[in-house]
Amino acid sequence: MSSAGLKGIKTVRDFELEGKVVFLRLDLNVPMENGKITDENRITASLPTIKYCMEKGAKLVLASHLGRPKTKDDKEFSLEPVAKRLQEHLNVEVILVEEPDSDAPKALLQSLKKNEIILLENVRFEEGETKDSVEFAQKIANYTDIYINDAFGASHRAHATIHALPSLMKDKGIGFLIEKEITMLDSLLTNPKRPYLAVMGGAKVSDKIAVIERLMDIVDGFVIGGAMAYTFLKAQGTPVGKSLVEGDKLRYAKEMIERIEARNKTMLLPKDHVVAKSFNDVASARTTKDIVISEDEMGLDIGPQTLREYSAAIKEAGTIFWNGPMGVFETPAFSKGTFGVSQAIAESQATKIVGGGDSAAAAEASGFADKMTHISTGGGASLEYLQGDKLPGLEILRARVRA
Ligand code: AMP
Secondary structure, eight states: OOOOTTTTBOBGGGSOOTTOEEEEEOOOOOOEETTEESOOHHHHHHHHHHHHHHHTTOEEEEEOOOSOOSSTTOGGGOSHHHHHHHHHHHTSEEEEESOTTSSHHHHHHHTOOTTEEEEEOOGGGSHHHHTTOHHHHHHHHTTOSEEEEOOGGGTTSOOIIIIIHHHHOSSEEEOHHHHHHHHHHHHTTSSOOSSEEEEEOSSOSTTTHHHHHHHHTTOSEEEEOSTHHHHHHHHTTOOBTTOOOOGGGHHHHHHHHHHHHHTTOEEEOOSSEEEESSSSOGGGOEEOSSSOBOTTOEEEEEOHHHHHHHHHHHHHOSEEEEESOSSOTTSGGGOHHHHHHHHHHHHSSSEEEEOSTHHHHHHHHHTOGGGSSEEOSOHHHHHHHHTTOOOHHHHTTBOOOOO
């Protein structure tokens, strides 16, 4: 199965931007604690497209969502702290506009100075956003000339500023961040350097089934860790004690192991574990001697023997896709497996691409994030793209080409 990739989609480079009002949909959905941004990767990842548009003389209207506010009064979801950081990064005045569907943006745009840009307040304050409202989108279309989507992490959602708005606009395309994301993800689907290894972990098999299905015919092997490993081990008849297991996925897991073997591919599962009596009982943590977990314990990380085996496989790989931690990496006692795998991936010569969300956080926490070829800014979006789903925010930008 080949992906349509970026075929038929224009990029910001394809437009004459001088004097034009460019609506730039970004993913500025950064994690915050008490009004402070705790990780600004999504802001810095957005800067190249913003800077390009500014250099080319566009009048910029930026927009993003932030979190899941219920009403406009949920001020903790205001983009104000983001506006401040953008201002510092770009050295321009960032004007935060509260009513994107009012006449205010239009009036502002008429007198906008060269060193000023507009940032619309959290688009999810508007009811029409998550409803993909054409009426709401039309209000924005009335004061913008060119639509650019650079919000990869939101492109799997058919929301008004991702989908309805570009459906109304003639001139539309993507920014540099989405271009890079799709190019990187496509390199995992088409002509990957071999051997190609998918390192999968995290909480649930069920979240990853569609991706595993798609990758089964493409990769040379899987390396499995995290809680999902216990569903596979149990399916094989290994005692896993109190470890997290998805009972309704045991049959699927067993069949999957058989299908991978039938294809002559490898699937590595843990051979030893770091276990404890419960998530919180760190004092009871210990390493098992072998694969068996006793009845009153649960597996919370891969063990040292497993880490050595996984690291050796990773070292030989030509392409690596990493999605999901090997254990409960947020707790230091259960983080060695995840951080060790992260180090092995970082040190390998392979093309190494990390899925977003928890995997990105794990790569970051391990201290090896800057050694990866690419860390996706979108968790859900990157998985959906890899599993072959069409992203509404991308498809709406594709010119229909007659066969
Ligand atoms: P996911 O979002 O599916 O990638 O899952 C990430 C979460 O899985 C992290 O918060 C980890 O703490 C959790 N996790 C990883 N390994 C285990 C395990 N062995 N038991 C329980 N939770 C785990």
